[in-house]
Amino acid sequence: MTESLASHPDRLFPADPGTRQIARELYADVEHFPILSPHGHVPAEWIADDVPFTDPTALLVTPDHYVTRLIHTAGVPLGELGVGAGETLGEDLSRTGWRRFAESWPLFDGTASGYWLRSEFEQVFGLPAEMVETFCPGNADAVYDAIAAKLAEPDFRPRRLFEDFNIEVLATTDDPLDSLEAHERLAKDESFRGRVVPTFRPDAYINIAHPEWAERIERLTAEASGGVAGFAGYLRALENRRRYFVDHGAVSADHGVRTPLTLRLEPSEAEALFEKARRGEADAADRDAFEAHMMWEMARMSVEDGIVMTIHPGSFRNHHGPTFAEFGGDTGHDIPFAVNYTQGVHALLQDFGTAKDFHLVLFTLDETVFSRELAPLAGFYPSVYIGSPWWFLDAPDAMLRFRSAVTETAGFSRSSGFIDDTRAYCSIPARHDTSRRIEASFLARLVAEHRITEARAHELIVDIVDRAPRRVFKL
Amino acid sequence: MTESLASHPDRLFPADPGTRQIARELYADVEHFPILSPHGHVPAEWIADDVPFTDPTALLVTPDHYVTRLIHTAGVPLGELGVGAGETLGEDLSRTGWRRFAESWPLFDGTASGYWLRSEFEQVFGLPAEMVETFCPGNADAVYDAIAAKLAEPDFRPRRLFEDFNIEVLATTDDPLDSLEAHERLAKDESFRGRVVPTFRPDAYINIAHPEWAERIERLTAEASGGVAGFAGYLRALENRRRYFVDHGAVSADHGVRTPLTLRLEPSEAEALFEKARRGEADAADRDAFEAHMMWEMARMSVEDGIVMTIHPGSFRNHHGPTFAEFGGDTGHDIPFAVNYTQGVHALLQDFGTAKDFHLVLFTLDETVFSRELAPLAGFYPSVYIGSPWWFLDAPDAMLRFRSAVTETAGFSRSSGFIDDTRAYCSIPARHDTSRRIEASFLARLVAEHRITEARAHELIVDIVDRAPRRVFKL
């Protein structure tokens, strides 16, 4: 019998038998809880239109830069994986991409992606463990065919999977000018009992270095400023669009900023930067200053409209220029760097740190800020929550390091709850399950070391998995 | 039977049964050793005057910013906890504060403070475990009354507790112009067998940005410069006051600097900065340069007078301006940031790194310097000792990370021994006990992994708990 990693009942639990037994019992409490996903990248259209997935490669490989980047390390050009080929790959490209994936399968050992993929293969597509553990060029076509056959079944349409995955809330990520038509259809559809909520993501309207910024600002102001011109109109338009998002169920606004810097500029200074940018004369320092000020403005708006504010700085986007030129963004080479949250969020927190019902979730790709900055900030400011480890850090060991780093200073009440942040729809159950197993493992260790009582651990696991995301994201 | 975390004999020990057994035996060696506390914030007057503690809130909640900051995250204004209300709270405020504390009790799960408080409740005040584990608004008044009753007993006066806690040495933290009258009284009091030593803490006389700096300098020079004027008189006055502290038992001088930077300015440059500051014309760069140079001067004085020098940079003090404006400093929002010790202490160590009997203890709130900078520095310079993890890091997991980070490079002989750094008098035994249990746990793992012999581990635990603080702090 081949050992199945993806379905072993004790997977991800600590090896010590006593601690493992405690972890099992804690996990059992939350194993079947519905999935709350307050931040992610699945398109609402998938659910609204319930369009069948086309093929295994286009579903599992091409759009997942976690997967393509690792195959790329073996020297496989991204083009062979269908990156840049548009929505449908065609049988040939899809097969080729899949074979490259199969060749690279051993590279995934020990990675978070390898674990999620195994879970999808076995638990979503029902492949036998033996097929999964021997996945290689020799059986690549057989695996492809088995998955393709499943995808053709009505049970594998997005809506049915939504139900099977036991998703209660799924947040998407959306352009401020998006009509949110798909969300609206879903909300009105009585046959659909899930909740798909939009997220306001205005990066491209705030980053004045973005090549299309000026053009976007034209559109934004034209559509939403209510006739107000200039910087005041720009702010008004953002406020209006946030309101539109709230009316369509949005609970949060997300900000992928370069650094955590926030600034409160004088209105005239901010306006001058805005006008300079419109004239195409802004430099890198202007870009950072404007973004920093706009984080202050976004916080101000959040205090007014109640939208939860999430920020995730510290990624050098599109690190490899030639790959970006050929394949565009989100292709696996956004590389983290060190950030300084303590000084960065100072200006914002001066004014809004204790504002009533303001929620600010701080994410990081730089683990060093967990114990040094985020736990102390969230351990004082009522508004600040520590974002769960995500993007490179949403993996078992990293999650354990996170809990170890923040808990002794900030306890369990100051973190956001798990965030899957994914466009890989079929990996959502595996990701949440991983998180639940790791939370159970961490709590089990504290119980075994007599640092919390077993009774409290049973309450805490429910709080972490279910109440925290509802509370922090106002679900 | 309610599980008691605070009195379980295996608390904080590793779960693996074999390793736990080794940890138990190592801990047994040092469990009853006297407490050496070479740095902390308990006022000498408490011991000298032996004044009874007034009430549970004023003792356990209000002055402990570890506790108030976590309650504050739940949206409770610091004023409701008695912060800023002066020395006595009054029955109403004390009761209200206590109830807020009881409401927030679950927030403390998994935190260091939660563990210390449990220990105080059970082991200092003798509350039953059931009362502690069910602490909530429902029994808040009962808990309050039980503690208040204890506080009224003569056994709960500071001196008797000093004995019960088995404290041998307790260092206070004092203003350079303090008369040290309380220390003097204690030293002369034959009925008191403990040792309460002052610590020279000249931050407010070195930080030229401090609003009262100029005024303090006037006083300092007037009182202690022996008639010498200007910068030379300032240095002379500091030297004289250090000597006064030594004569009153001081063993160390402590420096809460902004960054670890040290500089050896030309005397004329330093003098110019000093005069500029007196004229109120110094800017932020001047402030940093003057502080950096003064660290060099403090090291020079330490080489001369034998006082151990401790520094702890990297805290953004009073991060939330409005809270500082309303409640003052030390109210829970000093937030750490990244530091650079390697370049920072270079100038100082060039001149004094190998000076005979010079001891320099480097503390950090930024864990990343443990393996990268502090272990390598302390692993070469005879003068440099790695400060124990404190302030946010004085907790079980953080202490284990510390030992793991420094030991392989610097061994066990280069760290300072445990520092409680606390103004929470009743938490002192729990803090030291935590440290002893964690040291035993770390050593037990090395024994179980055959990295040190069990015989050596029994010697090392004694060295770590007892000999290291005596050696490093010249007790």
Place this chain on the structure above:
Amino acid sequence: MTESLASHPDRLFPADPGTRQIARELYADVEHFPILSPHGHVPAEWIADDVPFTDPTALLVTPDHYVTRLIHTAGVPLGELGVGAGETLGEDLSRTGWRRFAESWPLFDGTASGYWLRSEFEQVFGLPAEMVETFCPGNADAVYDAIAAKLAEPDFRPRRLFEDFNIEVLATTDDPLDSLEAHERLAKDESFRGRVVPTFRPDAYINIAHPEWAERIERLTAEASGGVAGFAGYLRALENRRRYFVDHGAVSADHGVRTPLTLRLEPSEAEALFEKARRGEADAADRDAFEAHMMWEMARMSVEDGIVMTIHPGSFRNHHGPTFAEFGGDTGHDIPFAVNYTQGVHALLQDFGTAKDFHLVLFTLDETVFSRELAPLAGFYPSVYIGSPWWFLDAPDAMLRFRSAVTETAGFSRSSGFIDDTRAYCSIPARHDTSRRIEASFLARLVAEHRITEARAHELIVDIVDRAPRRVFKL
């Protein structure tokens, strides 16, 4: 019976019995594999000339700054350990140094050096465990005599040890103008079956702040530029010497740079810096810019000549000026500082990140970049490999932290394989054995937690220990 740490069959394995059993079995697979050492500091002459080692101190203490620095922390002047005394110490100095070492033996508890030394004592020199564990001034002479007696035997000559240590490949580190005569002799010697390969280390020719830089450049250009003058001749000479190294078996070029910065300057800019440096007019910023540009040039050459490029930035060399002035470099006070790889290697990777067969191994002394920067970089770029933890980090806990930090993002295929980086010849087996035990321990945990299958773990341990260094270093 004295417990022997160095020969316990379970040494360095995790304590949990189930995990330990898995680790034992994984380790058994690779325990007897030949040693591949693609980077180190043993002189080729030792092997070529097969000269007997002179005395225990000169072999084990004096040249090993890991050892001397820790003795130095106890206040022992480096001169008493023979540092700076030249190649032969003389009986008196050698004995004195050895006694100082014996006095300091307890300082090594828990350090990597302590573990290696124990292994050398027991496994290379055959000392009884009792003698090793009681090593102290009382038996210092006896230990000295026992080792000295062994060194006098023909079995303890470098070549015989090379065979006994089961070394297959040993890389040395060499000046670009080195004749590589010793390497040549070894290659031609049919009685020697090992492989000793040179490594191109041009730091002193690239760092324009080096006091002998201008003089070295004269020699380099005179010897190897083929008559081309100026900057072009400098580049040509480097290219020619690299080719010479390749012809003598070199597989890699190593760069001890100040920071990870790389830049692609315009040729005219680079030339101008070069000429400025030759005139002695370059400042610190010029030094960094020239080094950064030369890293780009070195990468370009690597793409052309196939030499693996390794870089290790982030060390403040010779931190204590007075010690450097008296004893020179490599005397234990190179202190790490934080680095920024993400921005640093950007320019280089823009041009060469996906170049065919280009291998770039990034080492660090700053652990924080493992998860934040190196795993993401190596998890995308086919050229980038994560350098194994070395220098301060080549120790059990640090190695485990490394694997935990990088594996979930980059898997097992993107790291360099173990690097001993040592001039302590007799410690080579212990260092590689440590690495193998730790890799087995890490994999065993993943197996126990059902994160990889046991079958795959048996493949991975072979890949990590044997295939990775061959693949990454093109052995």
